[in-house]
Amino acid sequence: xxxxxxxxxxxxxxxxxxxxxxxxxxxxxxxxxxxxxxxxxxxxxxxxxxxxxxxxxxxxxxxxxxxxxxxxxxxxxxxxxxxxxxxxxxxxxxxxxxxxxxxxxxxxxxxxxxxxxxxxxxxxxxxxxxxxxxxxxxxxxxxxxxxxxxxxxx
Amino acid sequence: xxxxxxxxxxxxxxxxxxxxxxxxxxxxxxxxxxxxxxxxxxxxxxxxxxxxxxxxxxxxxxxxxxxxxxxxxxxxxxxxxxxxxxxxxxxxxxxxxxxxxxxxxxxxxxxxxxxxxxxxxxxxxxxxxxxxxxxxxxxxxxxxxxxxxxxxxxxxxxxxxxxxxxxxxxxxxxxxxxxxxxxxxxxxxxxxxxxxxxxxxxxxxxxxxxxxxxxxxxxxxxxxxxxxxxxxxxxxxxxxxxxxxxxxxxxxxxxxxxxxxxxxxxxxxxxxxxxxxxxxxxxxxxxxxxxxxxxxxxxxxxxxxxxxxxxxxxxxxxxxxxxxxxxxxxxxxxxxxxxxxxxxxxxxxxxxxxxxxxxxxxxxxxxxxxxxxxxxxxxxxxxxxxxxxxxxxxxxxxxxxxxxxxxxxxxxxxxxxxxxxxxxxxxxxxxxxxxx
Numbered sequence: 001x002x003x004x005x006x007x008x009x010x011x012x013x014x015x016x017x018x019x020x021x022x023x024x025x026x027x028x029x030x031x032x033x034x035x036x037x038x039x040x041x042x043x044x045x046x047x048x049x050x051x052x053x054x055x056x057x058x059x060x061x062x063x064x065x066x067x068x069x070x071x072x073x074x075x076x077x078x079x080x081x082x083x084x085x086x087x088x089x090x091x092x093x094x095x096x097x098x099x100x101x102x103x104x105x106x107x108x109x110x111x112x113x114x115x116x117x118x119x120x121x122x123x124x125x126x127x128x129x130x131x132x133x134x135x136x137x138x139x140x141x142x143x144x145x146x147x148x149x150x151x152x153x154x
Numbered sequence: 155x156x157x158x159x160x161x162x163x164x165x166x167x168x169x170x171x172x173x174x175x176x177x178x179x180x181x182x183x184x185x186x187x188x189x190x191x192x193x194x195x196x197x198x199x200x201x202x203x204x205x206x207x208x209x210x211x212x213x214x215x216x217x218x219x220x221x222x223x224x225x226x227x228x229x230x231x232x233x234x235x236x237x238x239x240x241x242x243x244x245x246x247x248x249x250x251x252x253x254x255x256x257x258x259x260x261x262x263x264x265x266x267x268x269x270x271x272x273x274x275x276x277x278x279x280x281x282x283x284x285x286x287x288x289x290x291x292x293x294x295x296x297x298x299x300x301x302x303x304x305x306x307x308x309x310x311x312x313x314x315x316x317x318x319x320x321x322x323x324x325x326x327x328x329x330x331x332x333x334x335x336x337x338x339x340x341x342x343x344x345x346x347x348x349x350x351x352x353x354x355x356x357x358x359x360x361x362x363x364x365x366x367x368x369x370x371x372x373x374x375x376x377x378x379x380x381x382x383x384x385x386x387x388x389x390x391x392x393x394x395x396x397x398x399x400x401x402x403x404x405x406x407x408x409x410x411x412x413x414x415x416x417x418x419x420x421x422x423x424x425x426x427x428x429x430x431x432x433x434x435x436x437x438x439x440x441x442x443x444x445x446x447x448x449x450x451x452x453x454x455x456x457x458x459x460x461x462x463x464x465x466x467x468x469x470x471x472x473x474x475x476x477x478x479x480x481x482x483x484x485x486x487x488x489x490x491x492x493x494x495x496x497x498x499x500x501x502x503x504x505x506x507x508x509x510x511x512x513x514x515x516x517x518x519x520x521x522x523x524x525x526x527x528x529x530x531x532x533x534x535x536x537x538x539x540x541x542x543x544x545x546x547x548x549x550x551x552x553x554x555x556x557x558x559x560x561x562x563x564x565x566x567x568x569x570x571x572x573x574x575x576x577x578x579x580x581x582x583x584x585x586x587x588x589x590x
Contacts (some may be wrong), residue, residue: 052298053160056193060186067182074185080191095336100199104192111188124184125176132191137498139198143155143302146206152290152307 008052031069038081056085075112079105107131155201155302164281197299208295209304211238211551214311218290222317225283226517229316233291238296248292254282256516279516280318282343287315313536348381353510374524387424389526390416393432393538393547404540412564412589413537430525432546450478479505518551526553533560540565540577540586551581564589 041058044051059081065072086101111131115124157165168370171187174180203249212235239245245266251257255278262276280286286387290307300550322357352368355375368376395406422429483502526534534554538547540563547563563581568574578586 018406053163056164056190059170059189060167063189064182064186067185068180071185074182078185078189081189082196085193086196098273100196100373105195108188114186115184118181121175121179121184124181125172127193128172128184132195134270135195135198139202140155142202143178143205145341146202146209147302147304150209150304150306150308150311152312 012102030065038062040108052085059085071116075109078112082108108123155198155300156408157194157300158296158298159422160301161197164194167445181252197297199483200502201295201297201302204297205302205304206294208240208245209239209242209293209306212293212306212311214291214306217289218314218316220316221314222278222319225280225318228277228279228517230275230277231262231288232272232275233262233264235264235266236271238269243297245296246294247275248294248423250292250305251278252280252289252290253284255280255286263345271399272299280316281331283318283320285315286318288313293560308540349378350381351379353379354374387420387426387428389428389430389534390420391430391432391534391536391550393536395539396542399539399541404550408436408566409537409539409564409588412566416535416537484557519553522549523553526550526559533562536563537589538563538565540568544581548581555582562587 039150041055044054063074063078063081066077080102083101086104110127111124114127115121118124156521163486167505168187168190171190172184175187176181183305194395213342214236215234217232217571224230231246235247237245247264247266249262249327258277259277262274262486264272266272266276290305291431292303294301294303296302325518352365353376355364355369356378363377365376365378390413395401400406417427419427480502483505532552536547536550538544561583562582563586565577565586568586568588574586574588579583
């Protein structure tokens with residue numbers, strides 16, 4: 001059972017991004033198939049983890065098309081899709097984990113601002129890679145510390 | 155923390171998008187890759203929190219059937235685990251066994267898909283004497299994004315201690331009435347080069363074997379006792395058919411005559427012979443007197459072979475297992491059709507016999523290994539009807555193959571070439587000689 005208010009909020013954000021992009025769009029017709037693809041992925045029922053994978057991957061063309069039309073519209077859509085994907089999936093986030101999604105969204109907006117401000121994509125890619133490494137190292141250390149507490153000290 | 159295939163797919167796709175964004179200098183593609191990167195990052199944060207919660211909620215109690223055991227005996231361990239399983243995750247507990255112990259069957263594990271309490275009982279065999287401490291358990295947590303394992307070896311999860319004593323501590327004390335009955339390292343007429351022990355001089359000992367230096371040191375006569383030398387003849391194994399099969403068939407009589415002739419020839423030429431009888435005792439028939447241990451053992455001895463044996467290896471399940479099997483089959487039989495006692499015993503025998511090839515008994519394997527390794531320098535000859543369960547012959551063949559001992563199989567009544575080639579292939583031997 002998914003959390004209905006969260007899904008409604010996320011869908012509203014997605015619609016807001018679409019509305020922002022539409023006035024600037026010279027070819028808004030492309031939006032229709034990618035939006036339909038994303039909506040259809042919500043109803044796909046495949047066994048195991050594959051349905052979740054389909055949902056995440058179907059969001060990518062939606063974000064790319066919208067960001068091509070209007071970059072900040074794409075950023076807002078990205079935040080909305082992250083909300084739909086993560087909050088809509090009960091197995092990923094429980095109620096006490098809402099606090100985790102806020103820093104994630106803030107990070108996305110900061111990265112969006114850096115990408116928008118850059119003339120070339122090299123600097124944002126370097127920052128993105130550095131962020132990924134910092135995350136990996138941080139969680140590696142956290143998990144190691146957690147495990148060490150239950151291990152025999154000798 | 156290991157990423158699953160699912161996470162790896164997301165990361166690879168994100169990598170392609172980043173590369174495309176870099177080459178095409180397109181911010182939209184980079185934004186698309188962020189979506190694919192954010193999901194595993196959020197999942198990693200959740201996984202870390204889950205691991206913390208799961209580890210703090212684990213409660214484990216471990217009990218052993220005895221805390222003082224002889225080396226090589228079977229010890230029963232009961233583990234009860236209480237665990238909280240987060241939604242969408244699965245947990246498996248693997249018991250960490252102490253060094254120099256072996257599980258009786260497969261490695262003990264407790265899988266969890268829902269929160270709750272579970273317990274398992276497993277058996278281990280301590281191989282080395284000394285104080286053994288159960289080290290703890292290993293927890294494996296996995297969800298769709300990540301999996302990790304954590305060793306729970308802190309004092310709260312370890313223990314209890316088991317004192318393993320050497321086997322001789324549990325042996326019966328020797329009495330003067332039957333001296334040398336438990337002696338294995340026997341003294342022979344022909345002496346070896348090695349000194350097996352020093353002992354006090356007794357009247358009649360050879361004066362040449364007195365160790366004068368030690369005698370002077372201790373102020374009494376001490377003699378050297380040398381190791382004996384014995385010749386190792388070839389091993390003759392006779393696989394007797396099941397008790398239920400007739401033993402007056404011409405094939406069986408022919409096989410017995412051939413094997414007897416071989417033993418006789420071995421004694422004439424070598425002076426001694428090593429004979430192993432695989433007799434297939436019908437343990438089920440002894441169930442009636444099973445409650446009385448003395449009666450049961452007498453039954454086994456009488457039916458196995460009417461003579462004393464140097465080595466015995468029983469390929470049976472544990473007594474507890476046999477008893478519970480007996481109870482469960484009895485209950486099932488009573489519900490369906492009670493029948494006569496003989497029908498019940500026949501049914502039970504079928505169940506036990508069909509389970510023997512699947513049952514791995516490390517003690518039986520170790521005894522067979524000892525027999526084959528210490529025994530024959532002149533090869534092994536196996537006489538068998540080659541009917542029914544042949545798993546015990548396969549065990550002997552596999553050990554012999556490991557050491558590189560030559561094995562010949564003789565069987566009567568194998569006139570059909572197709573049957574012979576099928577058996578040859580199934581046993582993995584070069585050929586089976588027919589007894590004519």
